[in-house]
Amino acid sequence: MPNKIYIIDVTNSTKHETNYLNANLELAEKGFLKPIRLAGWIRAIKEDVETTFDLVPKIKHLNLSISTSDQMIHGKFQGKKTKDDVIKGMVDAVKLAKEKGAETIGVNAEDASRTADEFLHKFSLAAKEAGADRIRYCDTLGYDDPFVTYKRIKLLAEAVKIPIELHYHNDLGLAAANSIAGAKACIDAGQDAYINTTINGVGERAGNADMLSVILALKKSSGMEKKYADALQGIDLKKSYNIAKYASYAFKIPIPVNQVGVGANAFAHESGIHADGALKDRRNYELYDFEELGRGEVELVETGRTITTGE
Amino acid sequence: MPNKIYIIDVTNSTKHETNYLNANLELAEKGFLKPIRLAGWIRAIKEDVETTFDLVPKIKHLNLSISTSDQMIHGKFQGKKTKDDVIKGMVDAVKLAKEKGAETIGVNAEDASRTADEFLHKFSLAAKEAGADRIRYCDTLGYDDPFVTYKRIKLLAEAVKIPIELHYHNDLGLAAANSIAGAKACIDAGQDAYINTTINGVGERAGNADMLSVILALKKSSGMEKKYADALQGIDLKKSYNIAKYASYAFKIPIPVNQVGVGANAFAHESGIHADGALKDRRNYELYDFEELGRGEVELVETGRTITTGE
Numbered sequence: 304m305p306n307k308i309y310i311i312d313v314t315n316s317t318k319h320e321t322n323y324l325n326a327n328l329e330l331a332e333k334g335f336l337k338p339i340r341l342a343g344w345i346r347a348i349k350e351d352v353e354t355t356f357d358l359v360p361k362i363k364h365l366n367l368s369i370s371t372s373d374q375m376i377h378g379k380f381q382g383k384k385t386k387d388d389v390i391k392g393m394v395d396a397v398k399l400a401k402e403k404g405a406e407t408i409g410v411n412a413e414d415a416s417r418t419a420d421e422f423l424h425k426f427s428l429a430a431k432e433a434g435a436d437r438i439r440y441c442d443t444l445g446y447d448d449p450f451v452t453y454k455r456i457k458l459l460a461e462a463v464k465i466p467i468e469l470h471y472h473n474d475l476g477l478a479a480a481n482s483i484a485g486a487k488a489c490i491d492a493g494q495d496a497y498i499n500t501t502i503n504g505v506g507e508r509a510g511n512a513d514m515l516s517v518i519l520a521l522k523k524s525s526g527m528e529k530k531y532a533d534a535l536q537g538i539d540l541k542k543s544y545n546i547a548k549y550a551s552y553a554f555k556i557p558i559p560v561n562q563v564g565v566g567a568n569a570f571a572h573e574s575g576i577h578a579d580g581a582l583k584d585r586r587n588y589e590l591y592d593f594e595e596l597g598r599g600e601v602e603l604v605e606t607g608r609t610i611t612t613g614e
Numbered sequence: 615m616p617n618k619i620y621i622i623d624v625t626n627s628t629k630h631e632t633n634y635l636n637a638n639l640e641l642a643e644k645g646f647l648k649p650i651r652l653a654g655w656i657r658a659i660k661e662d663v664e665t666t667f668d669l670v671p672k673i674k675h676l677n678l679s680i681s682t683s684d685q686m687i688h689g690k691f692q693g694k695k696t697k698d699d700v701i702k703g704m705v706d707a708v709k710l711a712k713e714k715g716a717e718t719i720g721v722n723a724e725d726a727s728r729t730a731d732e733f734l735h736k737f738s739l740a741a742k743e744a745g746a747d748r749i750r751y752c753d754t755l756g757y758d759d760p761f762v763t764y765k766r767i768k769l770l771a772e773a774v775k776i777p778i779e780l781h782y783h784n785d786l787g788l789a790a791a792n793s794i795a796g797a798k799a800c801i802d803a804g805q806d807a808y809i810n811t812t813i814n815g816v817g818e819r820a821g822n823a824d825m826l827s828v829i830l831a832l833k834k835s836s837g838m839e840k841k842y843a844d845a846l847q848g849i850d851l852k853k854s855y856n857i858a859k860y861a862s863y864a865f866k867i868p869i870p871v872n873q874v875g876v877g878a879n880a881f882a883h884e885s886g887i888h889a890d891g892a893l894k895d896r897r898n899y900e901l902y903d904f905e906e907l908g909r910g911e912v913e914l915v916e917t918g919r920t921i922t923t924g925e
Contacts, residue, residue, distance in 0.1 A: 346887075378895035416836060444901045449760040449791050450798075451837035474901050475835050476827025476874045480760055480791030487761075507888055508900075509880050510872035516787025524786050525727060526762035559870040561821035563787045569820050576657075577818055584689035589819075590755045590785050
């Protein structure tokens, strides 16, 4: 069976969200949220597993997260945890979550991009052995570039042989590129990929990988062979524009004019040569069509500038 | 001498801007614009060269652009030009511009990303022979991904052996990643790189490569060895914040909250674990410092949410 790429949304579960989480689980039980699979996110320590099953007993899918880099072990745990403690705590937490009834568990290596391959593989193999279903490679600071991503994710997927979840931040503007590089590496290594994305690319600091950019890049860019686009699961691009607008409205965060696919200018041509060329044949200056993304009508942007036509 | 990477801004020169261009050339002559080198952009046809030197006689640096892809030759020129016409017209234009007094000429292969290597190299070698100083690889539709970029730019730089100018659009969210992949390829091929960027990433449709993202990615990302960061020329990051704010004000385009480095949230931590970790050691959750970009003070974002502390 060919491997698959799943695009998933990132959520956080914290104590004050107990009612919200329980309500959503009830909706899910009644079938209203299909095909969404709700997953909780907690620290990979036994205490968080205990608390979670006390407060949200029906939770079935969990992400357990712990930092794995030297920077975090020294800078964040500040002498309270060694590398062995990190692995032992995570293994105990995974086993406890399984006992409590968790059906699927992803184990997150926080700051994986600053973690050496050797420790990352050891940590990930221990997670798999304890019962984890996926390893999440977290580029917590948006540090990797696509070449490092491809190399490291391929090595990890080949070494651990379970699906890899890809979590990229955008601090260097590389989140979408890293996400597609990681998915490519997983498929090439014979494993499924799960890509963490957010609507309109919002998220901590400079945001996380933008959902629409990642999907379009996998489907449309020059180097992405058909096998990567074909591996994409559960995509209906026709909803893109409405989802982007709704998220902008709900979060009160305006959509930038140059946002990929859904920004006000994403299909606007201002320079005369581009405008003229696009009128002759849309494929001259557009890689995908606005109809494909569920945008009703193309906008004409009146700039008041003289247009120099192409030829 | 080691090769260098130059970050340059993209400008367009069209007829209605004659007064503006002449005024700027006067300012440049008086030394007010140093170290900026003003370059005009026209089509690579003799008529445009004639018009340019009639209207803006003091122009010294030019980019001459013509489409090179099959898509454009069929879809845009619509039977009026063959591939041979494209090369001949460009060569004549370059020679004429040199005769008229152009000191440096970049030749732009529009839609290079949909142009086969063979024709692209033939076109570029003809440009070099006619006197061009740089070849601009235009990813006009934002079509390439970083792996294709690296491979194609390295082949081009090795074949033509002159500096390459890199022009990436962001239709798939990959403009910054492609820009650094292209620069890496140029340096690895022993040629200088010129990267076209725009302030805050604005530009046609989903924009062009964001200046600050590209610089930070070259300087800070995990795979960029010191030789790439060292190749960067003329960078004073302390101006970043002011330039971004000024451009936003002048263009009347708000800076997105999650804009790399300069967005309101670029240094804000909302999740409890991130906030707690950042307070313990800034390097836990920040790859670069806000002071480095000339931001006066870090913003505290009051969200009213309960904070779950890390450990």
